Amino acid sequence: MSRIKAFLGYSCAIFAVPLVLATFMGYELLAGELVALTGLHVHPIYSGGEVAQTIQYEHYQTLIHRPVFDGLLGQRERGFIQIRWQMTDANLPQSLDEQVDFDADGSNDFRIHVDTATQEARIEALDRRVLSVGQVFHVPDGRIVRVHLRRTSQ
Amino acid sequence: MVTNHDTRTRSLPKAILLTLPILLLMALMVTGGQPVPTEPIRLIPLIVAYVFTVGLFFLIVYTGRTHRYRSVLFVIYAVAFVMTFIPNLFELRGSMAISETEMIQGHTPFCHMVIPMTAIPAALSRTIIFPGSMLEGFAAIGSMLVLWLGASITLGRGWCSWACFYGGLDEGFSKIGRKPLWKNIDRRWTYLPFAVLLVVALASTATLSPQYCAWLCPFKTVTEYAEVTSATTLVQAVVFVSLFAGLVVVLPILTKRRTQCGLFCPMGAFQSFTNKLNIFDVRIDPDKCVRCGKCEKVCPTFSMDEGSIRRGKTRLTCTKCGRCIDECPKGAISYHVKGTPAGARPRLARLLFVYPAFLFLAIMGSGMIQGAVYRVLLLATTGRLVE
Amino acid sequence: MVLANGFLLGLASGGACLAYCAPVLVPYLLGEDRTMRGSALLVGSFLGGRLVGYLAFATMAWMTQVALVQDLPHRTIVTGVITVGLALLLIAYGFAGPMRDCRTSCASVAVRRFQMPRPRLTPVLLGLLTGASLCPPFLLAFGSAAQLPQLWQSLLFFIAFFLGTSVYLLPLPFVGLAGRHDAIRTVGRLAAGVVGLFYLYSGIMSVIAGIQ
Numbered sequence: 201m202s203r204i205k206a207f208l209g210y211s212c213a214i215f216a217v218p219l220v221l222a223t224f225m226g227y228e229l230l231a232g233e234l235v236a237l238t239g240l241h242v243h244p245i246y247s248g249g250e251v252a253q254t255i256q257y258e259h260y261q262t263l264i265h266r267p268v269f270d271g272l273l274g275q276r277e278r279g280f281i282q283i284r285w286q287m288t289d290a291n292l293p294q295s296l297d298e299q300v301d302f303d304a305d306g307s308n309d310f311r312i313h314v315d316t317a318t319q320e321a322r323i324e325a326l327d328r329r330v331l332s333v334g335q336v337f338h339v340p341d342g343r344i345v346r347v348h349l350r351r352t353s354q
Numbered sequence: 355m356v357t358n359h360d361t362r363t364r365s366l367p368k369a370i371l372l373t374l375p376i377l378l379l380m381a382l383m384v385t386g387g388q389p390v391p392t393e394p395i396r397l398i399p400l401i402v403a404y405v406f407t408v409g410l411f412f413l414i415v416y417t418g419r420t421h422r423y424r425s426v427l428f429v430i431y432a433v434a435f436v437m438t439f440i441p442n443l444f445e446l447r448g449s450m451a452i453s454e455t456e457m458i459q460g461h462t463p464f465c466h467m468v469i470p471m472t473a474i475p476a477a478l479s480r481t482i483i484f485p486g487s488m489l490e491g492f493a494a495i496g497s498m499l500v501l502w503l504g505a506s507i508t509l510g511r512g513w514c515s516w517a518c519f520y521g522g523l524d525e526g527f528s529k530i531g532r533k534p535l536w537k538n539i540d541r542r543w544t545y546l547p548f549a550v551l552l553v554v555a556l557a558s559t560a561t562l563s564p565q566y567c568a569w570l571c572p573f574k575t576v577t578e579y580a581e582v583t584s585a586t587t588l589v590q591a592v593v594f595v596s597l598f599a600g601l602v603v604v605l606p607i608l609t610k611r612r613t614q615c616g617l618f619c620p621m622g623a624f625q626s627f628t629n630k631l632n633i634f635d636v637r638i639d640p641d642k643c644v645r646c647g648k649c650e651k652v653c654p655t656f657s658m659d660e661g662s663i664r665r666g667k668t669r670l671t672c673t674k675c676g677r678c679i680d681e682c683p684k685g686a687i688s689y690h691v692k693g694t695p696a697g698a699r700p701r702l703a704r705l706l707f708v709y710p711a712f713l714f715l716a717i718m719g720s721g722m723i724q725g726a727v728y729r730v731l732l733l734a735t736t737g738r739l740v741e
Numbered sequence: 742m743v744l745a746n747g748f749l750l751g752l753a754s755g756g757a758c759l760a761y762c763a764p765v766l767v768p769y770l771l772g773e774d775r776t777m778r779g780s781a782l783l784v785g786s787f788l789g790g791r792l793v794g795y796l797a798f799a800t801m802a803w804m805t806q807v808a809l810v811q812d813l814p815h816r817t818i819v820t821g822v823i824t825v826g827l828a829l830l831l832i833a834y835g836f837a838g839p840m841r842d843c844r845t846s847c848a849s850v851a852v853r854r855f856q857m858p859r860p861r862l863t864p865v866l867l868g869l870l871t872g873a874s875l876c877p878p879f880l881l882a883f884g885s886a887a888q889l890p891q892l893w894q895s896l897l898f899f900i901a902f903f904l905g906t907s908v909y910l911l912p913l914p915f916v917g918l919a920g921r922h923d924a925i926r927t928v929g930r931l932a933a934g935v936v937g938l939f940y941l942y943s944g945i946m947s948v949i950a951g952i953q
Contacts, residue, residue, distance in 0.1 A: 202695070209693025212633040213703075216508045216710035223504025224383065224717050228489075231496030234503075235488050242488060242495070243481035245562060247460060272475055272559060337455045344458055542927050549931035552768070557939070560760050569939075589942070 244268045248282035248346070255298075259290035260342065267302050269351045280334070280346040283312065287342050292316050296343070314343055321345050369416040372705070376411045376712065380404060383717045384724070395735065399727035403720040406430075411712050420676030420708060424715065425525060428515065431719035432522025436576045438725030441740045443578055451581040457485035463493035466502050466518070467573070470551055470624040471558035471566055483562045508710050510632025511625040514615055514655070515675035516711040517718060520573045524614045528606035528654060536608040537651075543617050544656045544671070551620035566620055572598035616655035616671070626670045634707045635690050636674060638666045639697040642686035649678035649687060666696060674707070743889065747898040750882055751905015758879075758906040762791070764936045765831065765871050766910070769864065770917035771929025772834070780917025783864045788907055790868025795899045798873065798883060800892065820874055821947030827870035828940035834863065835934020 223230075234240070241247070245268060252266040262285055269279035281302050285292055296314040301307060309327040314320070314336055323333040329350045337344040384404045391397050410423045417423075443450050452462060464486045475483050482488070486495045505517045514521050554566040568580070569590055575598040582588050597618075605613035615622050629635065638649075643663065650658040657672040668678075679687045688700035689707045733739050751758075766787055770780055872879070882902045886895040919925045 205693035206691075206695070209633060209691045210706070212693075213691045213706040216633070216706070217713060219504060219508050220710045220713045220717075221379070221383075223501060223508075227497050227500040227504075230500045231489055231494065234500060235496045239480045240476060240482055240488065240496075240499075241480065242460065242486065243475065243479075243483045243562060246457070246483070246485040248458070270481075272479055272562060335454070337458050339455060339459055542931070545924060545927040546931050546935075548924075548928040549768075549935055552928060552932045553764075553935045553939070556764065556767070560764075585946075 244270045248284075248344075260285055260287050260292055262286075262296075262298055264298075264300060264302075267349055269349075275351060277351050278331075278348065279351060280348050282344065282346050284344045285314070285342045292342055300347075302349070310347060312345065312347065314345060316343060319343075323347060366416070369412060372415045373408065373412045375709070376716070377408050379713060380408055380716055380720065383713075384720045395728060395731050398731060399724040402727050403723040406723065407716040407720050411716070414708060414712065415705075419680050420704070421680045424515065424676060424712070425529070427715055427719055428522040429526040429529070430522070431715065431722055432519055432526065434719070434722035434726035435519040436523075437729055438722050439577055441729055442725075444740045450578050452578050453581050460485060460487040461491060462486045463491075463578075464495040464498045465493070465567075465577070466498060467520075467571055467619075467621045468564050468567055469499070469502060470555055470620050471564040473624075474555055474559040475562065478559075483558060484564060505714060506625065506628040507631065509674065509714065510629040510634065511622065511670075511672060512632070512634070512674035512707075512711055513625050513628075514619075514622050514673040516715045518621075519718065519722065521612065521615050521673075523573075523576070524602050524606055524612040525654065527603050528610050528612055530607050531610065534608065534610040536605075539609065539611075539617075539656070541656075541659065546617055547619055547623035547671075548626075550618060551623040554620055569593060570597065572602050572614060574598075611656065612654040615673070616657075622655070622671070622673075629670055629672065633692050634674065634703075635692060636668045636672055636679065637688060637690040637696040638663060638668075639686045639688070640666050641697075642684045644684055644686075646683065648681055648683065652677055652681050674711070679704075743894050743898050744901045746885070747882070747901030748905040750885065751902040752908065753905075754881060754902075755906045755909035759909040761874075762787075762871055762910060763913075765827070765867055765933075766913055767916055768831075768929045768933035768936055769834070769867060770913060771920050772926055772933055773917060773920050773929075774926055775917050775920060777914060777918060780914035780920075783917065784910060784914050786861070786864035787868035787871075788903075788910065790865035790870075791872035792868075792900070792903050793865075794869045794872030795879070795882075795903050796896055798879070798899075800896070804892075815951065817947050818951035821944045821949075821951055823870055823874045824940050824944030824947060826944075827867070827874060828937045828944055830863075830866060830870065831933045831937030831940065833937075835930050835932070835937055 244250075249265040249268040249270075251263045253264040255262040255264070262283065265282040265284070267279055267281045269275040269277075281300070283298060283300065285296050294315065294317050296316060297311065299308040299311050302309050307326070309325075310330045311324040311326070312333060313322045313324075319336040319338055321333045321336050323330065325331075329352070331348040331350055334346040334348065381404065384400060384407075391400065407427065410427050414420055414423045440450060447453075447456065456462065462485045464484060468484055472482050472484060475481055482495055484495065486493075488494060488496045502513075505513045509516055515525075550566070550570070554564075554570070557565040567574075570593065572594055574594045579591065579594065580587050582591050597614075601614040601618055605611075605617075643666075645663065647663075650660070650663065653668075654675060654677060655671055655673050657669045658678060659669065662669045674689070676689075679689065688697065689704045690696060690700075691703050691706060694703070729739055732741070766784070769787075770783060773780070773783060775783060882899065886898045886902075889895050889898060920929060
């Protein structure tokens with residue numbers, strides 16, 4: 201028994217060097233495998249959630265993400281919806297306007313206006329669950345904004 | 355000076371032979387499999403990094419002293435990391451501070467210190483509570499997780515002395531001065547890293563935000579930090595700079611121990627549990643040990659005490675740095691492969707550990723050293739640290 | 742009806758209550774060497790203190806007729822001061838208490854001199870201060886209770902609310918079993934101190950916000 205344990209111990213120890221090499225040589229490939237196997241992903245409160253709707257305009261497109269109320273396991277009372285305006289072949293116009301129906305009930309829930317020169321955003325809430333708009337983030341290919349929401353109407 | 359007769363390779367040809375695998379592997383890893391660059395500003399750093407790392411390994415094998423030469427590489431690696439990382443940040447975004455704009459795009463580099471805070475949410479909901487990217491960009495989450503997993507399986511908490519690019523700063527400052535000015539540290543503080551781990555892990559889970567990064571990580575002082583735009587971020591900045599000054603600079607100088615690593619770091623506490631899985635540990639031969647207590651006095655991370663010495667092994671927090679092994683006057687302490695008899699074939703056990711451990715350190719370190727030497731040459735030739 | 746409404750509100754808010762109480766109660770339970778029965782008594786004491794805090798505010802709600810809740814700056818100052826009190830208690834418990842796992846030679850003179858006695862009042866005080874720190878579910882209940890016409894109805898509502906939220910805290914005595922190990926006990930106490938430091942910052946910022 202002690203011989204078997206020693207054999208196993210030395211075998212594992214010898215395996216350490218190939219493991220180190222495999223770690224460094226293959227970490228990008230292994231990272232992809234790890235992510236695919238585990239389903240790990242960045243939490244939506246950081247990633248903004250999946251894109252639910254894409255609206256094409258002449259020189260840009262608007263990406264409207266799904267509402268994010270994700271907590272650890274359930275849903276939080278407060279959340280947001282992320283909107284991204286992305287240039288396609290020209291600069292963004294100075295004025296961006298969007299009407300958003302985030303709960304897909306057929307009626308718009310808010311209107312948002314962004315001034316791309318001053319990086320200011322204004323919101324007109326059409327639903328009681330719409331709370332406020334955050335700052336405008338000026339990213340290399342456009343603008344990102346998060347509109348703060350409440351999950352329930354009370 | 356203590357010479358470790360048990361593990362010293364007495365023959366020069368034999369030491370060279372044992373160094374040969376590292377010579378070959380490092381030649382592959384230091385170039386990344388690419389052709390050797392010809393322009394001097396790229397070639398010189400590569401040669402320096404290669405010769406330096408291989409030379410140190412030779413000395414480890416030939417002299418039988420692990421800690422002395424590991425420490426040199428470990429400290430230089432940490433300094434080189436800072437010298438590489440900060441200019442890189444200035445090239446990318448013109449500042450060490452990371453803005454919310456960068457975070458919302460998922461551009462925050464993933465640091466291993468975040469791992470303990472992301473563990474519970476990742477286990478419960480398969481989400482990573484960090485504003486980074488899973489597979490894209492510099493220090494993507496997936497890549498860093500793979501590196502960490504590889505190191506944890508191979509080294510356990512040896513990560514803290516053979517892989518962590520922050521630990522060398524702590525260790526470097528602990529080398530300043532000849533004698534410790536503050537010797538008696540209440541042993542209960544050695545449990546503080548676990549307490550910090552418990553609190554930040556639960557707080558991060560509750561708030562879905564990495565709380566150690568936000569509030570406590572001292573190493574933001576030499577890497578990157580959230581832009582100071584409010585009273586809260588200002589307080590956070592004061593806290594992390596103070597912790598760096600206290601735990602990474604002042605206390606290591608006073609105590610000649612790694613106080614950040616041994617008395618505060620929750621990542622270190624987290625890694626301690628991986629020592630249970632790792633195949634290597636450090637053992638004390640009771641037949642040789644004379645209970646002089648020197649190992650307890652010199653251990654940088656407080657991983658030796660009366661109880662552990664009596665049991666013939668280190669505490670769970672051992673980082674396998676090799677210092678106690680080098681300093682033991684009776685050669686009673688050695689690296690050990692689990693499953694084998696304690697004290698049996700210490701030279702073999704040491705080699706089996708040092709090869710993967712040094713390889714990990716050398717691969718990580720050589721990249722940073724190349725980067726640092728490159729920056730120095732850039733400064734010397736152009737007067738600028740950034741491109 | 743009052744009982745049912747209070748209890749249901751408590752059940753609905755229990756998760757949030759657990760999130761507010763756990764940072765205080767979990768380190769404390771880990772820091773004590775108790776049997777299952779002992780841990781249950783500690784949790785009971787904590788809940789008792791919390792109930793006293795709730796009932797005190799229930800009485801205030803009825804007497805002031807919601808004035809305290811609507812008057813935001815004062816509420817923030819009160820919350821801040823109570824949180825600072827809780828923080829100081831946690832810091833004292835965590836960093837200045839005796840360390841049974843530590844041999845006498847390793848505890849410093851300063852620590853031995855500044856040892857905090859561990860009276861039975863500690864869990865009650867912790868519960869009282871946690872309950873009185875006006876967590877969001879409590880504020881919700883406070884608003885509902887203040888609208889009831891009679892004091893006894895307010896008190897009954899709060900007792901029912903308290904019972905509803907306490908359901909989520911019932912499994913916590915099992916956490917206390919880990920405190921049988923010396924190392925875990927030390928970690929628990931230090932964790933209480935670390936939580937205290939966070940609360941100290943939070944309390945001070947609340948007081949400053951309230952003053953401004």
